[in-house]
Amino acid sequence: MPRALPPTVPPAARRRLLAAARRARAAAYAPYSRFKVGAALLAEDGRVFAGSNVENSSSPSSLCAEQSAVVRAVGEGARRFRAVLVLTSSPKPVAPCGRCRQVLAEFGGDPQVLMATTGGRLREARLAELLPHPFRR
Numbered sequence: 001m002p003r004a005l006p007p008t009v010p011p012a013a014r015r016r017l018l019a020a021a022r023r024a025r026a027a028a029y030a031p032y033s034r035f036k037v038g039a040a041l042l043a044e045d046g047r048v049f050a051g052s053n054v055e056n057s058s059s060p061s062s063l064c065a066e067q068s069a070v071v072r073a074v075g076e077g078a079r080r081f082r083a084v085l086v087l088t089s090s091p092k093p094v095a096p097c098g099r100c101r102q103v104l105a106e107f108g109g110d111p112q113v114l115m116a117t118t119g120g121r122l123r124e125a126r127l128a129e130l131l132p133h134p135f136r137r
């Protein structure tokens, strides 16, 4: 039997996520790649947590925008997420990297992943589509 999909993200919440991701993207620290990313998480309780990528001269120490948003959310007590919006200036929407998919999967559920561009393009997927078999101990 197919699993019931959670409801999609309503338009007002999408606008809040986009606005938060836009602000976060403007604050991104990306002096090496010059690829600024903003992310915004919608928690189950309706709160929105944004994050930006924070690069480091030692590149493995860099932090993606999605992870930055998760760190902020978890620090404020949020553990369940309905959606994440990722905003880039790429011509085509960009999906979260593999590490971010695993970080998002840690908290269960099946958040909607909204991949947006500053040019107005949007692609959507469920996290389970992007990471069908997350690592679990």
Ligand code: ZN
Pocket (backbone or CB within 6 Å): 064, 065, 066, 067, 096, 097, 098, 099, 100, 101
């Ligand atoms: Zn990532």
